[in-house]
Amino acid sequence: APEKLTANEANPSKWQYSPTFTINWTNPQSDVGIKGAWYKLGEKPSYGTDGTFITQKPFSITADREGSQTLSLWLEDNLGNKDHNLSSTVILRYDQTPPQNPATCTAYLSSGTIATIPDKTWQNIDADLYFVWDIPNDTAGSHTGSGISAYSIAWKQSPDGDPGTGSIQTIPNYESITLPEGIRYLQIRTRDMAGNWSTATTLFTFKYDKTSPT
Secondary structure: OOOOEEEEEEEEOEOOOOOOOEEEEEEOOOOEEEEEEEEEOOOOOOOOOOOOEEEOOEEEEEEOOOEEEEEEEEEEEEOOOOHHHOEEEEEEEOOOOOOOOOOOOOEEEEOOOOOOOOOOOEEEOOOOOEEEEOOOEEEEEOOEEEEEEEEEEEEOOOOOOOOOOOOOEOOOOEOOOOOEEEEEEEEEEEEEOOOEEEOEEEEEEEEEEOOOOO
């Protein structure tokens, strides 16, 4: 059986948003020599020629769907001997679908307290703010995705603002210093393990007014 079978130098491969993988392995010792290899992506091979024959290594393959897929690879020697039951496998992990953002969050007056503040409601409380949210779903097409890896989050003066991707965090909470008076929009973007970023959305709208009317 082939040894040290990898996809992009790992098994399983790292999650990536490109469908192309480089497959490599080490041939075992053979008295008659190795002629080539057979491979099959997806279902297990059922017989010796149940796949695609190649004579070069490494080679490139393009995943035909998102999610995790198993590639089986078995060898043929120079006498034509081959056995699909002696195959090795490697898992290819491909995800080009952007993750979802958190749908909602809970806002607290400070970290560790139970006093919450409502979204889109005028406040006059001068305090630090602390936000927590549930980890959103991530899919790869119709399959399980790579999972959430990070968030980019920032206050903006417009609901159409974008926090960018330059400053990121990995935990599903955010602590903010006291904001100036007015309306501020907490904008968030979410990144998955394959490197896909969601579009920006408003997670919370903070309205703050501490000035007495005249």
